[in-house]
Amino acid sequence: MAMRLEVPPESVPRDTEAGAQKPRNKPGGWKLAIKRDWRLYTLVLLPLAYFGVFRYLPMAGNVIAFRQFQPGGNIFGEKWVGLKYVTLFINDPSFWQAFQNTVILGVLTLLFCFPMPIIFALLLNELRSEKFKKLIQTVTYLPHFMSVVIIAGMILQNFSMTGTVNQIANTVFGTTVNFTQDAAWFRPMYISSEVWQTMGWGAILYLAALTRVDESLYEAARIDGANRWQQTWHVTLPAIRPTIITLLILNIGTFMAVGFEKILLIYNPLNYATSDVISTYLYRVGLESSNFSYAAAIGMFESVIGLTLILSANGISKRLAGTSLW
Amino acid sequence: MRVSRGMRVFRVANLVFLLVVVFLTLYPFLNILAQSFSSEGFINAGQVNLFPMGFNIETYKLILADSTFWRNYGNTVLYTVVATAISMVLTTSFAYAIAKKDLKGRSVFIGIAVFTMFFNGGLIPNYVLISSLGLRNTLWAVVLPNAISVFNLLIMKSFFENMPRELEEAAAIDGLSQYGVLFKVVLPLSKAIVATMVLFYAVANWNSWFQAFLYLDKPELFPVTIYLRNMIAGVTTAGSAGGTAENMGQIAANIQSVTIVLTVIPILCVYPFVQKYFFSGVMLGSVKE
Numbered sequence: 001m002a003m004r005l006e007v008p009p010e011s012v013p014r015d016t017e018a019g020a021q022k023p024r025n026k027p028g029g030w031k032l033a034i035k036r037d038w039r040l041y042t043l044v045l046l047p048l049a050y051f052g053v054f055r056y057l058p059m060a061g062n063v064i065a066f067r068q069f070q071p072g073g074n075i076f077g078e079k080w081v082g083l084k085y086v087t088l089f090i091n092d093p094s095f096w097q098a099f100q101n102t103v104i105l106g107v108l109t110l111l112f113c114f115p116m117p118i119i120f121a122l123l124l125n126e127l128r129s130e131k132f133k134k135l136i137q138t139v140t141y142l143p144h145f146m147s148v149v150i151i152a153g154m155i156l157q158n159f160s161m162t163g164t165v166n167q168i169a170n171t172v173f174g175t176t177v178n179f180t181q182d183a184a185w186f187r188p189m190y191i192s193s194e195v196w197q198t199m200g201w202g203a204i205l206y207l208a209a210l211t212r213v214d215e216s217l218y219e220a221a222r223i224d225g226a227n228r229w230q231q232t233w234h235v236t237l238p239a240i241r242p243t244i245i246t247l248l249i250l251n252i253g254t255f256m257a258v259g260f261e262k263i264l265l266i267y268n269p270l271n272y273a274t275s276d277v278i279s280t281y282l283y284r285v286g287l288e289s290s291n292f293s294y295a296a297a298i299g300m301f302e303s304v305i306g307l308t309l310i311l312s313a314n315g316i317s318k319r320l321a322g323t324s325l326w
Numbered sequence: 327m328r329v330s331r332g333m334r335v336f337r338v339a340n341l342v343f344l345l346v347v348v349f350l351t352l353y354p355f356l357n358i359l360a361q362s363f364s365s366e367g368f369i370n371a372g373q374v375n376l377f378p379m380g381f382n383i384e385t386y387k388l389i390l391a392d393s394t395f396w397r398n399y400g401n402t403v404l405y406t407v408v409a410t411a412i413s414m415v416l417t418t419s420f421a422y423a424i425a426k427k428d429l430k431g432r433s434v435f436i437g438i439a440v441f442t443m444f445f446n447g448g449l450i451p452n453y454v455l456i457s458s459l460g461l462r463n464t465l466w467a468v469v470l471p472n473a474i475s476v477f478n479l480l481i482m483k484s485f486f487e488n489m490p491r492e493l494e495e496a497a498a499i500d501g502l503s504q505y506g507v508l509f510k511v512v513l514p515l516s517k518a519i520v521a522t523m524v525l526f527y528a529v530a531n532w533n534s535w536f537q538a539f540l541y542l543d544k545p546e547l548f549p550v551t552i553y554l555r556n557m558i559a560g561v562t563t564a565g566s567a568g569g570t571a572e573n574m575g576q577i578a579a580n581i582q583s584v585t586i587v588l589t590v591i592p593i594l595c596v597y598p599f600v601q602k603y604f605f606s607g608v609m610l611g612s613v614k615e
Contacts, residue, residue: 043433
């Protein structure tokens with residue numbers, strides 16, 4: 001009973017291998033299959049066209065990172081320029097600033113936003129009243145269903161000079177801080193809002209995993225004289241470990257994609273020093289300054305790191321913990 | 327019976343802690359609601375917290391009388407309906423086909439879809455593509471690029487896989503074609519998953535803003551999220567100018583709150599269903615065998 005989120009049933013790549021070995025792959029197989037299942041194949045056509053045009057064509061479109069592109073021109077660019085744009089961003093201090101911010105925000109997100117749902121789920125699980133549990137869950141999911149534009153509006157209002165956070169700061173410390181325009185405060189502002197947004201929703205899968213922990217294990221632990229804390233440590237946590245690892249891999253996979261839309265909505269030139277991440281930087285370079293090829297080179301770098309991270313996280317966890325996405 | 331004192335202390339502390347979490351989660355919402363009904367003086371003075379100060383519904387009247395707001399709100403409804411319909415057709419047909427374990431080429435189809443979860447073309451190539459397809463400033467730029475969510479696709483696929491095969495076999499023996507089986511047998515039995523998927527897509531489309539932000543330049547095409555986004559962006563620039571502009575920003579805070587409240591209302595109306603279905607959907611997607 002492994003947990004899998006957003007992930008193909010274990011089968012995906014394995015299926016491919018298995019499929020290749022099956023005897024029904026004999027010549028003429030396709031003809032038969034199409035004759036028998038042509039209706040199913042017609043169902044697949046439009047979705048495949050969708051993936052081809054809107055997913056794979058842009059992947060191929062990344063070649064403009066190595067070609068000179070003129071707005072309005074060929075989507076693959078006009079002529080080869082080799083690694084010109086790659087060298088350009090490698091020597092670009094603004095890029096490295098954004099890179100550094102991305103890594104720091106990514107690490108902070110992993111550090112704060114990843115464990116919180118686990119702790120929250122464990123605490124919720126200790127509640128005796130099912131009704132209370134439901135109520136608390138219902139409320140804490142709410143931010144998850146809000147548009148990021150609304151979230152951004154709330155962040156900017158609560159952290160504004162007259163917002164709630166400053167009211168508290170004023171009462172407690174007698175000072176106010178211009179949170180939204182101070183680079184030193186961007187990270188706390190971003191991370192705290194991120195925790196607020198994701199904690200309740202993130203706890204769902206852990207709660208589900210917790211309900212499936214075998215009661216007799218607790219029984220046995222109690223007989224062995226384990227107190228509540230030891231039961232949590234030795235029974236509960238190991239029981240939800242596969243869930244934790246799966247979600248950790250997914251989190252690592254999205255490490256580079258830190259809150260692009262949210263940052264784009266709440267940052268401003270005054271806090272670029274800490275708020276500008278790779279994706280926002282490439283957005284400005286690419287779409288605001290129309291440097292398409294340059295921005296595509298940066299974007300490709302970002303995607304490749306993302307893919308590498310998830311592949312390595314998956315590989316490592318497969319080897320060490322026996323849990324993997326595929 | 328054997329509840330120790332430490333345990334009792336823990337339970338009380340835990341409950342208190344969780345209630346604080348609930349309060350903190352709700353606070354921004356209540357704050358926005360309070361601000362939307364407050365008058366400018368109190369908002370400027372930073373006195374509005376949980377309850378409206380100087381009750382005022384002028385801003386509501388103002389926004390509700392704004393034809394641009396209504397137009398954008400209508401666009402959001404339109405985009406949500408069209409996008410959800412397209413997504414449902416594509417997702418359902420693909421999920422149904424790849425749920426057939428003996429379909430030749432199935433693993434290739436699955437692989438094609440799943441790979442896009444881990445690697446994507448990135449912002450710039452997508453932008454160039456949409457532009458060169460001539461989709462800018464059309465509805466299609468908003469509804470097509472994210473038509474299939476692979477996550478939803480996999481949930482639907484596993485739902486179809488878990489349907490009793492005998493049903494379909496019996497239908498096939500009765501002479502139904504594969505289309506017949508899908509439309510007359512499978513879909514009628516899949517109302518729960520279809521409803522879930524409609525909610526998933528509808529909520530995502532209602533909330534989306536970035537596609538519209540990238541590809542639409544004409545205010546009459548904007549969804550309401552862009553209306554709101556432009557308001558927020560306006561506040562940040564007004565705020566940085568200081569002085570009187572700061573005041574303008576605060577007045578805008580009231581307008582912003584009203585817009586937020588009006589945008590959130592539909593989500594809150596479907597929320598009870600949404601969260602129930604989302605929960606079961608996520609479960610379905612996460613539990614294998």
